[in-house]
Amino acid sequence: MNTTAARKGRERTCNQCGAVYRSIRNTSRFCSSPCRKRAGRGSAPVGGPKAGPECWGVIAKALHRAGYVGRVGPVSRRDTSAPTYALLVDPETAHAELVHQFDRRGWGLVSREEFSAALKADGIHGFNTRSPETLELNRFRARQRGRMARAD
Template sequence: MTSPNTTPARAGRERICTQCGATYRSQRNSSLYCSPACRKKANRGTAPTGGPAAGPAGFTVITKALLVAGYVGPITGGKPVPVYALTVPFEHALDELSFQFNRKGWGYISRDEFTEALRSDGIQGFATRSPAAVEEKRWQDRQRQREKRAT
């Protein structure tokens, strides 16, 4: 008697479809789409609809411009989906992008429009301190309090 097959019915690596942003299991390392329909849509030139899950391909024009300028970048290499964040303070990114858009004649970008583009694409805000730096600051504050109490 043979042993039962212990392999799951849908073995493979979990991936994100570059067209629709859906999570699927791929049998091949080179697959980009969850279905033939998504593959055909991409070949026809239909814009990706994946949003943040589709990564840079699904970003809005504003976020793509920030990505090209280096003001947005991946902050984690998350397995299913990397997390993107501003690499400069919000005000700096808004000012620079407004300047570039005005220079090219594309018009003015309002603060609300900029904020909505970042929110819809899942871009996190700029953080100046790493977790290690935050912990160092707490330690220094505790040391100062101990010194005050000792004197």
């Protein structure tokens, strides 16, 4: 006799935040009421804390494990905006590493177009040293250095 409870519903992906959830209804499109309301207001789908690395495709996950994709925002703990992920190295280096990983595992060739499309689909920003997140990080670090200097 099977003593484990059967899982109800089927796995679906939220149209707003990208989270994977279980739903009994065949017509559900959102994981929660806040996501449903955001979509109803017409706000663009965003990756939230639920739509982080665990919801990415194979290409983005491989780059994240290799350390070429990382979280770049928000900078402050007080900031409650959604996490922002970006390439931490230039795209040519990341693509070369990805080709090497896929070749080593026998998964085939990854074209530059497929690479770019996968990053865009997962909401990963390109490598940019002048991004708004980088500028905010530099301002934050300058404020922290000023506070430390005044404290001494």
